[in-house]
Amino acid sequence: MIRLSLTAGLGLYLIAASGQVQTGGPDQPTRNEIAMSQRHASTEPGAAPSEGAAAIRPFTFHASDQALADLKRRIAATQWPEKETVADTSQGVPLATMREVARYWATDYDWRRCEARLKALPQFVTTIDGLDIHFIHVRSKHPNALPVVINHGWPGSIIEQLKIIDPLTNPTAHGGKASDAFDVVIPSMPGYGFSGKPTGTGWGPERMGRAWAELMKRLGYTRYVAQGGDWGAFVVDYMGLQAPPGLLGIHTNMPGTVPADIDKATHAGEAPPSGLSAEERRAYEHLLYTYKHIAIYQLMASRPQTLYGLADSPVGLAAYMLDHGDGDGQPAAAVVAALQRTSSATGELTRDEILDNITLYWLTNTGVSASRLYWEYKGGFFNVKGVTIPVAVSVFPGEQYQAPRTWAEKAYPKLIYYNQVGKGGHFAAWEQPQLFAQEVRAAFRSLR
Amino acid sequence: MTRAWARVAILMGGIIAMSSTSSEQAPAQTRPEGGADAIRPFRVNFPDEALADLKRRVAATRWPDKETVGDTSQGVPLATVQRLARYWTGEYDWRKCEKRLAALPQFLTKIDGLDIHFIHVRSKHENALPIIITHGWPGSVIEQLKIIEPLTNPTAHGGTAADAFHVVIPSLPGYGFSGKPTAPGWTPVTIAKAWATLMQRLGYKKYVAQGGDWGNAVSEIMALQQPPGLLGIHTNMPATVPASISKAMASNQPPTDLTADEKNAWDQLTFFYSKGLGYALEMNNRPQTLYGIADSPVGLAAWMLDHDARSQELIDRVFAGKTEGLSRDDILDNVTLYWLTNTGISSGRLYWDTAQLPARGGFFDVRGVQIPVAVSAFPDEIYCAPRSWAEKAYPKLLYYKKHDKGGHFAAWEQPTLLVSDLRAAFKSLR
Numbered sequence: 001m002i003r004l005s006l007t008a009g010l011g012l013y014l015i016a017a018s019g020q021v022q023t024g025g026p027d028q029p030t031r032n033e034i035a036m037s038q039r040h041a042s043t044e045p046g047a048a049p050s051e052g053a054a055a056i057r058p059f060t061f062h063a064s065d066q067a068l069a070d071l072k073r074r075i076a077a078t079q080w081p082e083k084e085t086v087a088d089t090s091q092g093v094p095l096a097t098m099r100e101v102a103r104y105w106a107t108d109y110d111w112r113r114c115e116a117r118l119k120a121l122p123q124f125v126t127t128i129d130g131l132d133i134h135f136i137h138v139r140s141k142h143p144n145a146l147p148v149v150i151n152h153g154w155p156g157s158i159i160e161q162l163k164i165i166d167p168l169t170n171p172t173a174h175g176g177k178a179s180d181a182f183d184v185v186i187p188s189m190p191g192y193g194f195s196g197k198p199t200g201t202g203w204g205p206e207r208m209g210r211a212w213a214e215l216m217k218r219l220g221y222t223r224y225v226a227q228g229g230d231w232g233a234f235v236v237d238y239m240g241l242q243a244p245p246g247l248l249g250i251h252t253n254m255p256g257t258v259p260a261d262i263d264k265a266t267h268a269g270e271a272p273p274s275g276l277s278a279e280e281r282r283a284y285e286h287l288l289y290t291y292k293h294i295a296i297y298q299l300m301a302s303r304p305q306t307l308y309g310l311a312d313s314p315v316g317l318a319a320y321m322l323d324h325g326d327g328d329g330q331p332a333a334a335v336v337a338a339l340q341r342t343s344s345a346t347g348e349l350t351r352d353e354i355l356d357n358i359t360l361y362w363l364t365n366t367g368v369s370a371s372r373l374y375w376e377y378k379g380g381f382f383n384v385k386g387v388t389i390p391v392a393v394s395v396f397p398g399e400q401y402q403a404p405r406t407w408a409e410k411a412y413p414k415l416i417y418y419n420q421v422g423k424g425g426h427f428a429a430w431e432q433p434q435l436f437a438q439e440v441r442a443a444f445r446s447l448r
Numbered sequence: 449m450t451r452a453w454a455r456v457a458i459l460m461g462g463i464i465a466m467s468s469t470s471s472e473q474a475p476a477q478t479r480p481e482g483g484a485d486a487i488r489p490f491r492v493n494f495p496d497e498a499l500a501d502l503k504r505r506v507a508a509t510r511w512p513d514k515e516t517v518g519d520t521s522q523g524v525p526l527a528t529v530q531r532l533a534r535y536w537t538g539e540y541d542w543r544k545c546e547k548r549l550a551a552l553p554q555f556l557t558k559i560d561g562l563d564i565h566f567i568h569v570r571s572k573h574e575n576a577l578p579i580i581i582t583h584g585w586p587g588s589v590i591e592q593l594k595i596i597e598p599l600t601n602p603t604a605h606g607g608t609a610a611d612a613f614h615v616v617i618p619s620l621p622g623y624g625f626s627g628k629p630t631a632p633g634w635t636p637v638t639i640a641k642a643w644a645t646l647m648q649r650l651g652y653k654k655y656v657a658q659g660g661d662w663g664n665a666v667s668e669i670m671a672l673q674q675p676p677g678l679l680g681i682h683t684n685m686p687a688t689v690p691a692s693i694s695k696a697m698a699s700n701q702p703p704t705d706l707t708a709d710e711k712n713a714w715d716q717l718t719f720f721y722s723k724g725l726g727y728a729l730e731m732n733n734r735p736q737t738l739y740g741i742a743d744s745p746v747g748l749a750a751w752m753l754d755h756d757a758r759s760q761e762l763i764d765r766v767f768a769g770k771t772e773g774l775s776r777d778d779i780l781d782n783v784t785l786y787w788l789t790n791t792g793i794s795s796g797r798l799y800w801d802t803a804q805l806p807a808r809g810g811f812f813d814v815r816g817v818q819i820p821v822a823v824s825a826f827p828d829e830i831y832c833a834p835r836s837w838a839e840k841a842y843p844k845l846l847y848y849k850k851h852d853k854g855g856h857f858a859a860w861e862q863p864t865l866l867v868s869d870l871r872a873a874f875k876s877l878r
Contacts, residue, residue, distance in 0.1 A: 081742040081793035085632050091800055092736030201516050295726075295733035302726035305523030306754040309740020309747025311512035316740020316747055323737040330734075368512035375522055 054218050059123040059134060061115065061194060063363050068111055071314055071362060075106040078315045093319045093331055101322070101339065102315050105355055111363075114356035117162060125194070126218060128211045131203070134194035135187040135215065136161075140169040142181035146448055147221040148440070149185045149212050153230020153254075154370060155321035156427065157193040159357040161186045163347050163433035168440060175434075179448070180441040187215060189231065191369035193360055198369070204376040205234035206242075213244035222246045225444050229253040229428055231373060240387035249390030249416060251443040253428045253436075257393075257403040257411035258287065258382040266291060279404040286327055286401040287382065293330045296323055300374035310367030317367045318358045326426035327398045334398055334425045347433045384411040392417035392443030396432075398425020417443045485649050490554040490565060490625065492546055494788050499542055502745055502787055506537045509746045520760060521723075524750045531767040532753075533746055535776050542788075545781040548593060556625070557649060559642040562634070565625035566618040566646065567592075571600040573612035577878055578652040579870070580616045580643050584661020584685075585731075585795055586752035587857065588624040590782040592617045594863035599870065610878070611871040618646060620662060622794035624785060629794070635802045636665040644675035653677050656874055660684040660829075660858055662798060671817040679877045680820035680846060682870055684858040688823075688833045688841035689717065689812040697721065709834035709850075716831040717812065720756070724830070727754055731799035741792035748792045749783045758828035758855045773854065773861030814841040822847035822873030824866060828855030847873035 080099070084091040125132050136158055139145070148168070152160045164184075166173070171180035188195040190203040190211075212235065216224050225248050228236040233254035240250045258266065262280075265273060266287040276284060300307070309316035326332035338349035361367055379385075382401065391412035395402050397420075403411075405418050419439060424432035511530070515522040556563045567589055570576070579599070583591045598605035599613040619626040621634040621642075643666065647655050654677050659667040664685040671681045689697075693714070696703055702714055730738070740747040753763050763779055766772050786792055809815070812831065821842035825833045827850075835848050849869050854862035 078739075079743045079790060081736070081739065081790065082628055082630075084736040085630055085797065091797070092734035092738070094736065098739060197513050198516055199514070293733070295729040296737070299726040299730045302723055303523040303754055305512070305515040305525065306727070306750050307523070307740070307747075308509075308512060308529060308750040309738070309744040312510050312744035312747050313740040316738070316743050319737050319739040323734060365510065365512065372516065372522065 053127060056124050056126045056218065059125045059194065060119055061123075062119075063111060063115065067363055071359070072106045075102050075314050078102060078313070080315075089329065089331065093322050097322070097331075097336070097339065098315060098319055101318055101355070104351065105314070105318070105359075109352065109355050109359075111356070111359050113352070114159070114359070121162075121165070123194075126215065128214050128218075129207065131190050131198060131211075132196035133187055133190070133211060133215060134158075135185055136165070137183075137185050137219065138165050138169045139183045140181040142171075142178045144179070144448070145169070145181035145183045146444060147183040147185065147216065147219075147224035148444070149187065149216055149224065149226045150429075151187070151208075151212070151226070151228035151232025151235045152189065152192070153228070153232045154192075154373065155324050155357070155361070156230060156430070157357055157360050158186050158188055159353065159360055160427060160430040164429045164437050164440070167434065167437035171437075171441065174437065176437075176441055180445075182440070183221070185216065185219065185221075187212060189235075189370075189373065191372055192366055193364055197366070198372070201376065204373070204378075205231060206238045208235045209238035209242050210244070212239060213242065213247065216246065217244075223248055225249050225251065225447060227251040227253075227440060230426065234377070234379075237385040237387055240389050240391060241385055243389050247389065248447045249392065249414075249444065250387070251392040251394065251417075251440055253394045253396060253439075254382075254399060254426070255391075255393045255395075255403045255408060255411065256380070256382050256385050257407035258283075258401075259384065259407060259410065262287075262407075263380065263383045277404065277406065279402070280406060283401045283404050283407070290325070290327075290400045293325050296320065297374055300371040301377070302375070304368055304371035304375050307368055307371060310371070311365055314358075314362055317362055320367065321358055321361065322354075324426075325400075327400050327402070328425065332398075332426055334427060334431050338431075349427065349431050353430065387412055388414065390414040390416045390447060393419070394428070394436075394439040394443065395420040396424040396426070396428045397422065398431075399428075400426060416446055485557065487555050487557045487649065490556045492549045492554070492625065494542070494546070498788055502784070503537050506533050506745045509533055509744070511746075520757065520764065524753045524760060525764065528753070528764045528767050529746055529750050532749055532776075532780070535767070536745070536749075536780055536784075540777065540780050540784075542781070542784050544777070545590070545784070549589075552593075552596065554625075557646065559645050559649075560638065562621055562629060562642075563627035564618055564621070564642060564646060565589075566616055567596070568614075568616050568650065569596050569600045570614045571612040573602075573609045575610070575878070576600070576612035576614045577874055578614040578616065578647065578650075578655035579874075580618065580647055580655060580657050581859070582618065582639075582643070582657070582659035582663030582666045583620065583623070584659070584663045585623075585798065586755055586782070586786070587661060587663075587860075588782055588785050589617050589619055590778070590785055591857055591860040595859050595867050595870075598863065598867040602871070605867070607867075607871055610875075613870070614652070616647065616650065616652075618643065620666075620795070620798065622797055623791055624789055628791070629797070629801075632801055632804065634798070635805055636662065636669045637805065639666050640669040640673055641675075643670060644673065644678070647677065648675075654679055656680050656682065656877065658682040658684075658870065661856065665802075665811070668815050668817050671819045671821065672815060674819060678819065680822065680844075680874065681817070682822040682824070682847075682873050684824045684826060684866065685829060685856070686821070686823045686825070686833045686838055686841065687812045687815055688837035689713075689810065689831075690814060690837060690840060693837075694810055694813055707834065707836060709832070710836060713831045713834055713837070716829075720830050724757055727751070728799055731796035732803040733800070735793055735796035735800050738793055738796060741796075742790055745783075745787050748787055749780075751792065752783055752786065753779075756830050756856050759857065762828070762855060762861075774857065778860060817842055818844065820844040820846045820877060822869070823849070824858060824869045824873075825850040826854035826856075826858055826862070827852060829858075830856060846876060 083095040168182040226236040233252045236250040272284045429436045514526045602611035657667040664683045667681040
């Protein structure tokens with residue numbers, strides 16, 4: 001059951017109490033009803049008026065003690081399968097990995113630390129196209145900051161972007177100049193995190209692209225840029241196609257650059273065609289590898305509702321989320337490494353952050369609703385989408401494939417920036433926040 | 449298994465099936481203990497704690513929100529799974545199923561290092577034909593319970609003494625009460641060999657094999673291996689798709705000269721390959737990642753209900769109160785067996801293991817069986833094999849019957865039809 005309550009001064013409290021049927025009875029206010037009652041509380045400077053359908057309402061998340069205790073209780077009571085019958089990860093996330101994740105999650109892990117980080121950020125909810133859209137909105141103190149809307153993906157959330165907010169909004173404290181500053185908007189995708197869960201069909205990346213344009217307009221931004229990886233890359237590509245007024249350009253860390261003939265050949269699993277450069281051939285082989293590891297997406301694309309275990313079993317949810325691959329492995333090599341990292345002075349991904357993200361999915365019960373995005377989308381993956389506005393591309397070595405400059409130039413006729421960086425992977429903003437922030441600064445310098 | 453051992457099993461939350469190695473109920477065919485090929489009697493008995501824990505977990509289910517469509521295109525609808533959960537925690541009684549199982553002679557024997565569980569019921573009729581019947585996924589020996597009595601005791605079920613079978617129903621490795629492999633390699637190829645060993649160990653010199661789903665793969669591969677004594681097979685999910693059709697399907701170009709039955713099969717197969725394969729792909733590739741089906745009874749149930757579109761719709765209707773070939777108890781007996789033996793993942797691994805075989809064809813591609821084959825074609829099967837394809841796939845097609853009702857779980861759903869087919873199919877081989 002998702003229940004909402006109000007606490008003076010702190011805006012919305014969303015309490016996810018586990019163990020009950022999550023269909024609100026008539027006595028249970030919906031998230032939307034409560035949120036609407038909060039519209040007078042909006043105090044965001046520079047935000048659109050807080051009245052009417054376009055109201056922007058402040059938002060804070062606070063999990064109930066009961067929900068957190070229930071989570072730990074469920075983890076401790078996990079019924080485990082036997083060990084995989086191989087010594088590698090070829091059958092899925094190994095039992096030993098999951099046992100160790102569960103042990104830490106049920107004992108020393110502290111969601112309240114993550115919650116405190118979230119509470120320190122200005123967050124809002126606004127209804128767009130009939131759905132509550134949650135977003136973080138941090139304005140820079142620098143007057144000419146460039147507004148950017150940043151999109152997460154699966155199995156991600158706004159948790160992926162937390163470490164880049166300060167470097168982007170406050171560049172002078174992070175090796176940048178005032179002219180590098182951004183006003184940052186980080187929405188939760190529909191069905192993800194604190195955004196509403198669609199109750200009908202149609203919320204694919206195209207519709208999200210239009211919603212983000214509406215969001216930026218509602219926030220009073222007349223010139224802005226967009227950034228994304230994973231599903232976020234699809235959303236920004238579609239925004240690029242839609243070219244809403246004010247969108248100056250996009251930055252993607254998972255670009256769709258694969259030429260049509262190559263795209264067809266990789267999907268068919270054919271040997272690399274002749275005439276590829278060494279770099280293109282490497283990308284081709286990476287794509288072949290990637291397409292051999294997409295069963296979990298094919299499952300979400302065809303039968304998301306059947307994944308009841310994602311809603312009912314914390315370990316089931318965690319394993320499914322951890323089984324997202326990157327260019328170096330499935331589960332993602334960067335995530336496997338992070339599970340061994342208890343802290344990082346340089347902002348590298350840690351075990352706590354991995355669990356922050358999974359716990360966010362658990363507390364909001366969004367495993368199935370998030371998966372539905374795969375069901376909604378019927379388009380291509382790394383294919384060329386036909387974006388003709390300015391595009392910047394950062395290529396991370398651990399991404400599913402390293403888009404060659406040759407392909408990027410053809411895919412994006414107005415390629416304003418292309419750079420291959422030395423480290424980081426699929427979860428670029430999460431894995432290498434400093435590097436990622438530098439890339440975003442460099443990417444959009446020419447558009448300011 | 450001693451009582452102390454059973455307690456440990458309970459504490460570990462693992463397999464709680466208790467088998468007795470005492471000889472008190474050992475039937476005549478049981479061999480002396482101690483040998484590598486010993487056949488030990490087996491009884492099912494789960495402790496009350498396991499059943500109480502199951503109900504507690506089902507009652508504490510945390511649900512996802514409802515699907516965003518008005519049909520089954522996103523998976524098993526929330527309403528069905530909630531009805532199932534209500535029945536599971538309410539009226540449903542596993543002990544009734546356990547009692548049915550306990551009434552059947554069951555055994556364990558070690559083959560290739562793994563304990564193989566099987567039901568073995570001998571007919572009182574002297575010239576009964578031995579038959580080994582193999583279930584599939586998401587099935588178990590529960591699927592076959594209804595056909596045991598009509599097959600072994602035909603005179604009480606509209607048949608003659610000449611229709612009698614001795615029935616052997618094993619649990620696949622990783623399924624039900626068989627052992628769980630701890631290393632890769634158990635595929636239909638090794639299982640087929642193991643079944644031949646089992647029949648030999650039981651002293652059967654002439655026998656037939658039957659199966660659907662994985663049971664079909666095992667039976668067809670037995671037919672390819674042609675172990676001494678195997679006279680023929682019967683399948684209710686035959687692999688008959690001609691190579692030319694498979695190729696046309698890969699390029700999505702339907703031939704223009706298909707008959708009505710062939711066109712129907714084409715449509716069913718293209719639907720399955722485009723929309724219905726998600727679960728199989730996941731188990732082909734990442735069975736271990738499905739921790740949620742080990743930990744969540746409802747997660748397991750939904751996963752098992754989503755096998756194929758027609759079966760799933762049938763189950764939707766059953767839980768909505770309609771009377772069909774399967775009852776709510778049938779469905780929950782099978783799911784509960786998977787839960788209590790914690791075999792959601794170990795059973796799914798059969799897909800992974802099979803996917804490692806070199807040069808495997810499609811699940812429904814012709815395998816080249818040369819021995820006699822009998823086919824029952826059910827309209828709601830993943831595809832209803834046309835007679836024209838069956839004739840080409842099996843040069844020694846003994847028998848072909850297309851039914852006007854029934855689906856993937858033939859023995860479970862339409863036991864009478866299947867029994868009548870088996871009697872007719874094998875008449876000429878006796």
